[in-house]
Structures are given as C-alpha cells and as structure tokens.
Amino acid sequence: MSVERICLLVGVALIGSGLIHLAILIISGGSWEGPVSWRKPATFGVSFGLTLITVVWVSAYLPLRDRMRRILLAVFALDCCVEVGGITLQAWRHVPSHVNRETAFDSGVSTVLAAGGGILVVVLGLLAVAAFRARAAPSMRLAIRAGFVTLMIGLASGAAMIARGVVAVNAGDQQRAYQVLGFLKPVHGVSLHGILVLPAIAWLLTFTSWDEARRTRLVWLAVIAYGVAVAGALIVSLT
Known part of the structure; x- marks a missing residue:
C-alpha cells in the first residue's frame, strides 16, 4: 500500500475519532470550554x-522528489497520530494535555x-517553501500558496499559545497557564484550514x-476574504 493511501486512511481514522468524541461531548452534556473538555x-x-488529507492532496502539486514527498507525508501522518493520541489520552484521564506539569507522566x-x-512546523514549513514553486494552473497555484501561508499563521499562533502557557508554568502558576493557553484560539482555528478551503475553491x-483568468480573479477574491477572516479572528483573539 502506498504512503499516500496510508496517510488518507489515517486521516479518515482521525476524523472518525474526533466525531466519536464529539458525540461523547454531546451525550455527556459536558462543557465545550475548559482544559479537560471532550472538545479537545x-x-x-x-x-x-x-x-492530513488535504496536505496529501496538495502535495501532489509540489515540486518534490517522490522519496522526499513520501518521507514528509509519513512523518506528518505519524506526528498527527502522536498529537491526537496524546490529547485523547489525557482527555480520558480527565487531565489537561498541554503545559501540564502536575505529575511526571503529565509532564512527559x-x-x-x-x-x-x-x-509539524518543520515538515509543513518545508512543504510551504515548496508551495511557492508549485506546478499547477495559476488559480490553483495561488490557492495553494495562500493556503500554506494561512497554515503557517495557524502554526505560529499555536506556538505562541504554548509559549505563553509555558511562561506561566515556569512562573509557578499552573492554573493560570491553563487559563491563558487558549488566548489565540479563534485565529488559530480559522487560519489552519485555509489550506483546505482555498484549494477546494480553486478545484x-x-x-x-470560466476561463483560467476569471478563475484566478475569483480565487484572489477568496484569498482576500479569507485574509480578512483571519485578521478578524486575530482581533477577536486579542480583545
């Protein structure tokens, strides 16, 4: 079985896991907020x-050698499993997952x-660099480039949230770390999925x-609209 197909199956499994936990959240009547919510x-x-599914799809447009592409996709898929697995494990233990230093196991x-x-930053950063040499029609090329830009904004905002939580933990205030951890959640959530929305529109x-020139103009409009949405989410996050 090819690496691409395995990655697609892993992506479907991760979505299935997320939907199962969404059902648990709804059935249990739990809170959407909080560091131990089933929301996570x-x-x-x-x-x-x-x-993961989107990156497998758009990576086909990137000028990467087959071996490098397979390696990057395999590492990304494995990392996705580790991230979701760790968060899911801590949810079932009813303890926070990120910046949790309350016990040796939680800290690990x-x-x-x-x-x-x-x-994630390294792998997706390499793919983002390759995106600026993407081999595709102008409309799809624009969508892929803009999508990776928003994805990197999402990763940067995620890193900023973790950094702020770590600062609070190092200052000796574990509970405050949980409180301030999600201060960029709106912009984080919106920007991450530009890599799905924009190429999907181009496709x-x-x-x-319509001819390619008109499709490219419409993709430009979509990129601008998505940029406004990301900026709006950032304003909401900071206020």
Whole structure:
C-alpha cells in the first residue's frame, strides 16, 4: 500500500475519532470550554484528519522528489497520530494535555506534544517553501500558496499559545497557564484550514465554463476574504 493511501486512511481514522468524541461531548452534556473538555479530542481529531488529507492532496502539486514527498507525508501522518493520541489520552484521564506539569507522566505527555508541534512546523514549513514553486494552473497555484501561508499563521499562533502557557508554568502558576493557553484560539482555528478551503475553491472552479483568468480573479477574491477572516479572528483573539 502506498504512503499516500496510508496517510488518507489515517486521516479518515482521525476524523472518525474526533466525531466519536464529539458525540461523547454531546451525550455527556459536558462543557465545550475548559482544559479537560471532550472538545479537545473532538476538534483536534477532526482538524488533524482534515489537514492530513488535504496536505496529501496538495502535495501532489509540489515540486518534490517522490522519496522526499513520501518521507514528509509519513512523518506528518505519524506526528498527527502522536498529537491526537496524546490529547485523547489525557482527555480520558480527565487531565489537561498541554503545559501540564502536575505529575511526571503529565509532564512527559506535554513534552511529547510540544516536540510534536516543533516537528509539524518543520515538515509543513518545508512543504510551504515548496508551495511557492508549485506546478499547477495559476488559480490553483495561488490557492495553494495562500493556503500554506494561512497554515503557517495557524502554526505560529499555536506556538505562541504554548509559549505563553509555558511562561506561566515556569512562573509557578499552573492554573493560570491553563487559563491563558487558549488566548489565540479563534485565529488559530480559522487560519489552519485555509489550506483546505482555498484549494477546494480553486478545484471547484475547474468544473465551471470560466476561463483560467476569471478563475484566478475569483480565487484572489477568496484569498482576500479569507485574509480578512483571519485578521478578524486575530482581533477577536486579542480583545
């Protein structure tokens, strides 16, 4: 079985895990907020699954050697499993997953999740660089480039949240770390999925009778609109 197919199956499994935990959240009547909410394995499962499937798809447009592409996809898929797995494990233990230094085991899980985040930045950063040499029609090329830009904004905002939580932990205030950890959640959530939304729009436009110039203009409008949404989410996050 090819690496691409395995990654797609992993993505579907992660989405399935997220939906199962969403059902648990709804049935249990639990809170959507808080560091131990079932929201975390639900949203992370669906988000990582969708992102993995999308990255497999758009990576076909990138000028990468087959071996390098397979390696990057395999590392990304494994990292997705580690991230979702760690968050899900801590949800079932009813303890926070990120910046949790309350016990040696919790600290170990938190460290693995942080290291996994660093690997995400490296792998997706390499793909983002390759995206600016993407081999595709102008409309799709624009969508892929803009999508990776928003994805990197999402990763940067995630790193900023972890960093702020770590600062609070190092200052000796574990509970405050949980409180301040999600201060960029709106912009984090919106920007992560530009890599799915924008290329999907470009792909859907290929089913129309419009020429490539018109499709590219429409993708530009979509990119601008998505940029406004990311900026709006950032304002909401900071206020």
